[in-house]
């Protein structure tokens with residue numbers, strides 16, 4: 245018996261490293277999973293991996309910052325599966341480094357649109373389906389950079405801090421509907437995102453491992469473990485929490 249038997253989960257950025265691992269883990273725990281991304285090849289691969297492992301999955305292309313597409317996709321898949329129980333919000337833009345003094349407005353806006361407004365839109369259109377299902381769980385992916393500072397990431401940091409408060413807002417407003425919302429703050433996790441600014445993972449490790457007292461970078465599966473717990477009834481008294489999965493990065 246899986247931790248998520250009988251649940252239907254909607255996972256954004258499921259073509260990526262962290263949400264891909266979450267989607268696969270949810271599938272292995274018995275959930276049917278709608279894998280959502282803007283990149284067809286990677287999101288289809290996640291869904292086919294889940295099916296190959298004996299799970300149930302579909303893939304959908306949807307830009308989380310496009311309200312019409314978000315509503316259409318959520319309504320369609322919730323109708324097809326007859327419910328919506330779990331939402332993982334993990335989509336994030338990969339922006340170039342700037343201070344506020346040099347960041348073009350369009351880059352600032354794109355980061356806000358994807359990382360924050362996208363989360364709002366998915367929540368807005370998922371909540372009616374969760375209410376109809378008698379409750380649900382949101383797992384919103386923030387970052388350690390939502391609580392500590394890092395150079396040249398003003399838009400990313402602003403959105404990741406805001407994700408924590410948006411999560412608490414959802415948690416408070418819908419607690420009586422049996423809807424829970426928690427955020428996860430990952431430390432450095434080995435995904436392609438880290439290669440956007442450093443050419444090899446060895447160089448990333450050289451720079452980042454010393455900042456993580458546990459002595460290694462995180463793996464996507466470390467975040468999937470926390471997400472499976474938060475999506476399951478084992479975390480039934482947790483809502484509005486910031487869950488640090490950071491190898492101790494923020495404690496020093």
Ligand SMILES: NC(=O)c1ccc[n+]([C@@H]2O[C@H](COP(=O)([O-])OP(=O)(O)OC[C@H]3O[C@@H](n4cnc5c(N)ncnc54)[C@H](O)[C@@H]3O)[C@@H](O)[C@H]2O)c1
Nearest residue numbers: 257259260261262282307308334335336387432433435437
């Ligand atoms: N990797 C890390 O070290 C790390 C650390 C802290 C937080 N995070 C957060 O974890 C989440 C996942 O990151 P990752 O490392 O797996 O990155 P990733 O680059 O592997 O995956 C990100 C995915 O998001 C998708 N995406 C981008 N814009 C989208 C949009 N508008 N609509 C739908 N999908 C979109 C991309 O196509 C990609 O598949 C992000 O929110 C990121 O901020 C990552």
